[in-house]
Each structure stands twice: as C-alpha cells, then as structure tokens.
Amino acid sequence: MQWAHDFMDKLTQTADIQGPLLAKQLTRTVFDRIVTDYHKASRRLLLLDYDGTLTRSTDRPERAAPDEEIKRILSRLGAVKANEVVVISGRGKSFLDEHLGELDITLIGAHGVWMREAGTEWRVIEHISNEWKETIEPILQLHVDRTPGAAVEETEYSLAWHYRRAEPELAAVRLAELKDALLSLTSNLDVSIVDGNKVLEIKNTNVNKGRAATACYAKDQWDFVIAIGDDWTDEDIFTILPSNAYTIRVGADVSSATYYLKSVAEVRELLSAFST
Numbered sequence: 001m002q003w004a005h006d007f008m009d010k011l012t013q014t015a016d017i018q019g020p021l022l023a024k025q026l027t028r029t030v031f032d033r034i035v036t037d038y039h040k041a042s043r044r045l046l047l048l049d050y051d052g053t054l055t056r057s058t059d060r061p062e063r064a065a066p067d068e069e070i071k072r073i074l075s076r077l078g079a080v081k082a083n084e085v086v087v088i089s090g091r092g093k094s095f096l097d098e099h100l101g102e103l104d105i106t107l108i109g110a111h112g113v114w115m116r117e118a119g120t121e122w123r124v125i126e127h128i129s130n131e132w133k134e135t136i137e138p139i140l141q142l143h144v145d146r147t148p149g150a151a152v153e154e155t156e157y158s159l160a161w162h163y164r165r166a167e168p169e170l171a172a173v174r175l176a177e178l179k180d181a182l183l184s185l186t187s188n189l190d191v192s193i194v195d196g197n198k199v200l201e202i203k204n205t206n207v208n209k210g211r212a213a214t215a216c217y218a219k220d221q222w223d224f225v226i227a228i229g230d231d232w233t234d235e236d237i238f239t240i241l242p243s244n245a246y247t248i249r250v251g252a253d254v255s256s257a258t259y260y261l262k263s264v265a266e267v268r269e270l271l272s273a274f275s276t
C-alpha cells in the first residue's frame with residue numbers, strides 16, 4: 001500500500017489535513033452492535049468486495065475460486081428476502097459468473113462496468129469510451145523504451161506502466177517525467193491517474209466502485225448498510241456511503257472506512273453471525 005505510506009508521511013507533516021485516518025479496530029462490542037442492528041433492520045444492503053475480502057488474495061488464479069464456506073455464507077444471506085447482497089469486484093463478468101453465478105445475489109464486475117441481478121442477464125451499467133488509449137499508449141511505450149525492466153499492461157478499461165523490475169533510481173526519474181507528460185495530456189480526457197505499488201495506472205474515471213455502489217444505494221430505502229473491502233478501489237465505496245453505514249476495511253490501514261477487521265476469516269465470522 002504505497003499510497004497509504006505516502007499518506008501517512010503527509011499526515012505527519014500536516015497537522016490539519018482533512019481526509020482518511022486509520023480505521024478503528026472492530027471490537028467485540030461493535031461486532032455485537034452490528035449483528036443486533038442487522039437483525040433489527042427490514043431492508044439491508046450488503047456491499048462486499050471479493051478478492052482479499054471474502055477470499056484470500058492470491059497470485060495463483062486457480063486458487064481464487066470461492067470455497068464451500070463462503071458460497072454457503074453468501075447463499076444464506078442471499079436467500080433472505082430483506083437482503084440485497086452485492087459482490088462488487090474488479091474481476092470480469094466471466095469469472096464472477098462461473099464461480100458465483102448460481103447464487104441468488106447481485107454481481108458487479110470490472111469495478112462497476114457490468115451488473116447482473118439475480119435471475120437476470122448481465123448488462124453494462126457504465127458505458128465506457130476507450131479512445132483516450134490512443135493518446136496515452138505511445139507515451140507509456142516511450143517510457144518503457146527508455147526504462148529497462150518497465151512494461152505496459154493493457155486491460156479493458158485501463159493502461160498501466162509497471163516499473164517493479166526497473167532500476168529504482170532511473171524508474172523514479174522516469175516516473176516523474178511520465179506523470180508530468182500525462183498530466184498535461186489527460187486534463188481534457190475523462191481518465192484518472194492512479195499511483196499504485198510500483199505501477200502507474202491510467203483508467204477511465206467513470207469506472208469505479210463508488211459509482212456502482214451509488215447506483216445500488218439509490219435503489220431503495222435501506223435501514224442497514226454495510227460495505228467491506230480490502231484495497232483502495234473499495235475506498236470509493238466507503239466515501240459515498242452515509243455516515244450511518246458500517247464501512248469496514250480488511251487490514252489495518254489509512255482508510256475512509258470507520259472500522260477494520262484483521263482478516264478474511266474475521267469477515268466470514270461477521271457475515272456468518274448474520275445468519276444465526
């Protein structure tokens with residue numbers, strides 16, 4: 001979480017900065033209050049990230065499939081009429097369909113491009129233009145050519161400049177140059193530049209979990225809202241929800257979420273407690 005460490009540095013430099021702080025650990029008292037509030041509510045919205053939240057993150061795709069335990073938890077929550085269970089993931093629709101498609105829950109893929117409500121077909125909820133890639137791609141390629149070890153990666157809605165394998169000092173110089181070049185080029189384009197861990201990502205501004213979460217939230221009058229996620233893409237969800245929603249980050253970190261849980265196991269414990 002490079003951005004988080006950078007943010008901590010900034011926090012210590014500026015005392016009056018507004019913005020996310022460290023989330024509080026979700027104690028047993030809060031745990032019990034959440035479960036009580038869940039049972040009291042008659043319309044509930046559950047926004048759940050997948051990788052690193054419901055299942056442990058892994059570099060090995062074959063291990064990313066949900067196990068029986070999490071399928072059972074989601075299935076029980078989805079079967080309750082008062083619940084709107086939404087798995088909102090960066091993964092594409094084919095992955096979500098294959099592994100979670102049989103469940104009676106809403107699936108949102110590619111950070112909010114695709115949605116499938118239970119019993120319906122997948123549909124695009126965010127129409128995306130990728131014309132900006134033609135402008136940006138050559139700039140990234142130029143910085144690959146001049147930085148041994150760097151690489152460009154293209155996904156459906158983003159371009160990324162990876163520099164993990166580049167020599168660090170040269171990479172730092174090139175990164176600064178690249179950011180400068182991109183800032184002037186992207187001011188008229190609907191894209192965001194995101195500083196990741198040894199990667200600079202350029203993506204459509206309209207593709208973010210916050211927009212998809214807003215659409216879910218607007219669908220009904222909820223008296224219980226909970227959102228759980230483990231990385232910066234989930235911060236967009238935490239920030240759009242009202243303050244009476246329970247927002248939970250997985251892992252202690254600087255976050256817009258109110259609370260944090262330590263692990264996937266703790267997330268499962270909380271979700272299981274809703275069904276007892």
Ligand SMILES: [Mg+2]
Nearest residue numbers: 049051052230
């Ligand atoms: Mg995640």
